[in-house]
Amino acid sequence: MIKMTEQHLLSQISELEDDITRIEEEAAKKEASAEKEVEADWDDKINTTKSSYDTAETDLKEATEKANEWTKKKNKLTSEVKSLKKEYANLKKGKSKALDKKLTDIEKDKKTQIKKKKAEIAALEKQYEQIQRDKALEEGVDSGETHM
Numbered sequence: 001m002i003k004m005t006e007q008h009l010l011s012q013i014s015e016l017e018d019d020i021t022r023i024e025e026e027a028a029k030k031e032a033s034a035e036k037e038v039e040a041d042w043d044d045k046i047n048t049t050k051s052s053y054d055t056a057e058t059d060l061k062e063a064t065e066k067a068n069e070w071t072k073k074k075n076k077l078t079s080e081v082k083s084l085k086k087e088y089a090n091l092k093k094g095k096s097k098a099l100d101k102k103l104t105d106i107e108k109d110k111k112t113q114i115k116k117k118k119a120e121i122a123a124l125e126k127q128y129e130q131i132q133r134d135k136a137l138e139e140g141v142d143s144g145e146t147h148m
Helices: 004-146
Strands: none
Touching: none
């Protein structure tokens, strides 16, 4: 009886070992099938996303470069605008001062010329008055001689 039991045990062990082999083979088939299923489900998504990622990364790099260029341009233009604004203000101020000086010079020249002309008029008026007095005296002398 013991012998049968030993054979029975050995047979059971062999069957179990065969089951293990069968399980391992089935698992290997399932693993291969699972890998193919997962690849089918995920590879397209992964490849599409990778392509989009690469494109976005390239676009970001280009945008960053352009942003840097625009930042440099902005900084340059900001400095240039500041300088030109200052120059513009100085030119307007200079123009105003130049006009004020010219107008002041014109006014001074006008006053000087008018003063000179008024002095000439005054001198001529004195001469005229003197002539008028001399004439009146002369007429007075002439009329006095004839009346006597």
